[in-house]
Amino acid sequence: MYAVIVGGGKVGSNVGRALLRMGHEVSIVESRPQRFAMLEGEFEHMARYGDGTEISVLEAAGMARADVCIAVTGDDEDNIIIGQVARGQFAVENVIARVNDPRNQQHFDLLGVAPTVCATESILSLIEHEVPQHSLVHLVSLRRENLDIMEIGVVGGSRADATALGDLPMPRGTLVISVLRDHVGRVASPETVLAAGDQVVVIAEPGQESALMEIFASE
Amino acid sequence: MFVVVVGCGRVGAQVARGLVEDGHDVNVIDENPEALQRLGGDFAGGFIQGVALETTVLEAAGIERADAFVAATNGDNTNLVVAQVARDRYEVECVIVRVLDPARARFYEERGLVTVCPTRTAIDSISQALRTFSATDGEGA
Numbered sequence: 001m002y003a004v005i006v007g008g009g010k011v012g013s014n015v016g017r018a019l020l021r022m023g024h025e026v027s028i029v030e031s032r033p034q035r036f037a038m039l040e041g042e043f044e045h046m047a048r049y050g051d052g053t054e055i056s057v058l059e060a061a062g063m064a065r066a067d068v069c070i071a072v073t074g075d076d077e078d079n080i081i082i083g084q085v086a087r088g089q090f091a092v093e094n095v096i097a098r099v100n101d102p103r104n105q106q107h108f109d110l111l112g113v114a115p116t117v118c119a120t121e122s123i124l125s126l127i128e129h130e131v132p133q134h135s136l137v138h139l140v141s142l143r144r145e146n147l148d149i150m151e152i153g154v155v156g157g158s159r160a161d162a163t164a165l166g167d168l169p170m171p172r173g174t175l176v177i178s179v180l181r182d183h184v185g186r187v188a189s190p191e192t193v194l195a196a197g198d199q200v201v202v203i204a205e206p207g208q209e210s211a212l213m214e215i216f217a218s219e
Numbered sequence: 220m221f222v223v224v225v226g227c228g229r230v231g232a233q234v235a236r237g238l239v240e241d242g243h244d245v246n247v248i249d250e251n252p253e254a255l256q257r258l259g260g261d262f263a264g265g266f267i268q269g270v271a272l273e274t275t276v277l278e279a280a281g282i283e284r285a286d287a288f289v290a291a292t293n294g295d296n297t298n299l300v301v302a303q304v305a306r307d308r309y310e311v312e313c314v315i316v317r318v319l320d321p322a323r324a325r326f327y328e329e330r331g332l333v334t335v336c337p338t339r340t341a342i343d344s345i346s347q348a349l350r351t352f353s354a355t356d357g358e359g360a
Contacts, residue, residue: 053296055322077272077296081323089326104272111303 004029004066004092006052006082007073008039011098015070016043027061053081055089068094071113076104083113114143135217136209139201149177149203152212156196157219166190168215173205220244223285223311225271225301226292227254230317230337234289239264246280249292271301277309287313295320299327306332 001024005012008030016026028043029052030036039047050057052073063069069086071079079097086092099105099118108116128137135153142149154160160168165176165188176188180199186192194200202212220243224235227249235258238245245264249255252268269276271292282288288305290298295318302316315333318324324336 053323054320055326075296077294077300080300081296085323085326088330101272103274106274107272107300107304110308111300 001025001067002062002065003027003068003070004058004061004063004086005070005072006058007071007079007098008035008047009072009074011072012070013039013042015072016046020046029057029061053078053085055085058082058085058090063090063092066090066092068092068096070096072098074100076100076107080108080111080113083108084111087112109143116143136213146206147203148206149201150209150212151180151199151201152216154194154196154198154200155217155219158196158216159214159218160194160200160216161196163194164190165192165194170215171204171208171211174208174212175203177201177203220286221281221284222246222287222289223248223277223280223282223305224289224291225249226290226298226317227251227257227266228291228293229257231289231291232257234291235264236262248276248280272297272304274304274308277301277304282309282311285309285311287311287315290314290316295323299323299332302332 003019003024004027005016006029008028012028016028019026026046027048028039028046029048029050030039031051036047036049048061052058063086069092071082073079076099083095083097086095095113097108097113097116099108099116102118102120105116105118108114125138135155137151138148139151140149178185178201179188179192179194200216204212222238222243222245224231224245225248227247231247235245235247239262246267247258247264248267248269248271250270255266258266267276267280271277282305288311290302292298298316298318302314305311306314315335318327318334318336319338321336321339324334324339328334
């Protein structure tokens with residue numbers, strides 16, 4: 001596999017190093033002269049100097065034959081443009097982009113640059129997972145599929161407590177995947193009878209949170 | 220009409236002043252509060268200090284009711300992203316974006332953005348002036 005990484009900061013250089021170790025071919029494009037000099041010391045000819053949002057620079061880096069473009073500069077507007085140019089100009093099928101400011105996630109989504117990775121969002125969802133403020137926690141957002149995977153704690157006396165999954169009035173566009181009880185996870189079936197303290201993992205179309213809370217978490 | 224201009228540099232400020240002189244409503248966005256000075260003390264339009272990538276800033280500038288949108292910051296990529304946001308999210312009818320890099324300007328023009336490329340204009344004008352010279356005074360030179 002050939003990967004063109006645009007942005008040779010901590011993220012870009014570490015991804016490059018890991019891909020090389022896995023036996024892949026890599027180019028890293030970096031526009032800051034000092035940073036480039038460092039990269040060149042380690043990556044030699046695989047480090048390329050230039051503004052990765054310039055089409056000619058991407059062309060020289062071999063974007064046309066890239067299997068994947070990884071846009072991980074520190075500027076969200078740059079990562080969006082790199083993603084659009086990689087797809088539109090060079091027909092690269094796989095683009096992975098870094099979101100620096102979570103408020104810009106909506107622009108990546110709107111302009112078709114996906115999938116994205118956002119460190120701030122990941123940390124926040126980890127915090128939510130480790131220190132839950134609510135009994136409903138978002139685990140994963142499958143943006144392209146327009147689906148969310150979330151975990152909900154079953155509250156005693158709720159509609160779901162002591163009820164078989166098959167008998168629950170699940171909202172359209174939601175599905176219970178698994179039930180975690182006493183640290184053991186099991187794939188859910190209609191016969192599974194829930195109990196207070198269970199953690200259910202649900203896959204759902206967006207906007208179903210309150211309907212799900214109504215079933216699992218309201219006494 | 221009502222126009223939102225992003226970027227209050229030489230280009231943005233003069234475009235905004237011209238629009239106001241022609242009797243249009245204008246709001247200008249720039250992240251630097253001192254850019255306001257470029258509009259002159261008598262500027263009758265609005266000025267919003269903020270980063271144009273933030274939708275709260277765009278909305279404070281009234282993008283939802285804008286008839287036209289001009290992206291003229293000194294960053295090509297910022298201009299290209301906010302212009303697409305104006306077109307695709309806020310459905311502004313007329314979106315004009317300044318792009319200094321001719322290659323990027325062409326790429327986005329092919330994708331339906333109205334781009335203005337000062338670099339391309341300079342190249343064309345200089346080449347044309349030289350061609351004119353060579354065809355007359357410069358004969359045999």
